[in-house]
Amino acid sequence: MSYSPAAWMPDRALAPATDILVTMTALSDEEKAIVEVVAEFVDREVRPAARELEHANAYPGKLIERMKELGVFGLTVPEPYGEVSVSKRCYALVTEELARGWMSLAGAMGGHSVVAYLIATFGTEAQKERYLPRMATGELRAAMALTEPAGGSDLQAITTTARREGDHYVVDGAKMWITNARRAGLIALLCKTDPQASPRHRGISVLLVEPGPGLTVSRDLSKLGYKGVETCEIVFDGHEAPGSAALGEEEGRGFAQMMRGLEVGRIQVAARALGVGRAALEDSLRYAQEREAFGRPIWQHQSIGNYLADMATRLRAARLLTLDAADLLDAGERCDMEAGMAKLYASEAAMDIALNAVRIHGASGYSTEFDVERYFRDAPLMIVGEGTNEIQRNVIVRQLIGRHPLR
Structure with missing residues (x-):
């Protein structure tokens, strides 16, 4: 039997994964239809x-336009500003489907969705009316700007400032690793409006910044994976933002606001990891049933069978953690610990699953003619993105102690 990359195209797809169908039972009929439409889009387009797009590092313009048509960019925009706002469970499953096809597409809507959630949750009515309807359609794309050249994990140590001068802010500083920076019409900027504040977080605000003089996308950053969508450094040099740009028109609340937004962001990153892990598992299941060694399909060899069993078990556990966090958020509960657990576990699982997929595919797994090598390059992003996994462990243990103090 000969093997070709064409063998792993959608016309040879596996039967629907049982665990995916089970997780969809909690969705409304409309939400099920949304997930199914996105899944079909992934398989067909x-x-x-x-x-080809990923290897060329080409921007997926046509696919992004189709995502706009499908309403993907409005999933976290509530009525009356959007038309397809869904539960966070549905949002996570849509993200998983997109990442199953190509993780970069899920990344293109990730930060945008968090910014929409921030505005919907904390914004003034004027801010909601100005931004959310256009964000829902994808006409206006948004980005988050948190990380700086000198560091990212310690957000309270940021040095980008916005000082008030009359009726506007003057912004100075630099931010790194900004997805969609060249195409964003809105940036949720974490900055210091009071650098002398103590404790430090009381001097931090989120500014809703639009492109203009003094805001420069200085360079695109080369990456191991996560190709196609740009990831950039941006520089603020005397950029002027209106005095109404502070999220909720309240200074000093930005750190707490962003921490709430990152609950959504970490669920989204966990769901991206699910998509990468699922793609790697599904490709491995196909390959292990068709590839033969010593006269039988390789899944029947215990070492390969054990890999597949472990991969499927970890993927299911990761999905349950992710949906648990999503359900808590839908219920109006804080889920920083649960979202951190989901992001931590799902990202580590995706990395292990992608590596085992390479092992199962052998030399083919190392070939650029198969998708497995892409999964292996994309998976590490979820380990270091949206707060490194080392930071996730810090978040988790602090919450554990806070919830279970000595009496």
């Missing part, structure tokens, strides 16, 4: 195009 994304998977056949992803490899």
Whole structure:
């Protein structure tokens, strides 16, 4: 039997994964239809195009336009500003489907969705009316700007400032690793409006910044994976933002606001990891049933069978953690610990699953003619992005102690 990358296209897809169907039972009929439409889009349009686009590091303009048409950019925009706002469970499953096709597409809507959630949750009515309807359609794309050249994990140590001068702010500083920076019409900027505040977080605000003089996208950053969508450094040099730009028109609340937004962001990153892990598992299941060694399909060899069993078990556990965090958020509960657990576990699981997929595919797993090598390059982003996994462990243990103090 000969093997070709064409063998792993959608016309040879596996039967639907049982655990995916189970998790969809908690969705409304409308939400089920949304997930199914996105899954069909992934199979028909994304998977056949992803490899060529990714290897060329080409911006997926046509796919992004289709995502706009499907309403993907409005999933966290509530009525009356948007038309397809869904539960966070549905949002996570849509993200998983997109990442199953190509993780970069899920990344293109990730930061945008968090910014929409921030505005919907904390914004003034004027801010909601100005931004959310256009964000829902994807006409206006948004980005988050948190990380700086000198560091990212300690957000309270940021040095970008916005000083008030009359009726506007003057912004100075630099931010790194900004997805969609060249195409964003809105940036949620974490900055210091009171550098002398004590404790430090009381001097931090989120400014809703639009492109203009003094805001420069200085360079694109080269990456191991996560190709196609740009990730950039941006520089603020005397950029002027209106006095109404502070999220909620309240200074000093930005750190707490962003921490709430990152609950959504970490669920989204966990769901991206699910998509990468699921793609790696599904490709491995196909390959292990068709590839033969010593006269039988390789899944029947215990070492390969054990890999597949462990991969499927970890993926299911990661999905349950992710949906648990999503359900808590839908219920109006704080889920910083649960979102941190989901992000931590799902990202580590995706990395292990991607590596085992390479092992199962052997030399083919190392070939750029198969998608497995892409999964292996994309998976590390979820380990270091949206707060490194080392930071997630810090978040988790602090919450554990806070919830279970000595009496």
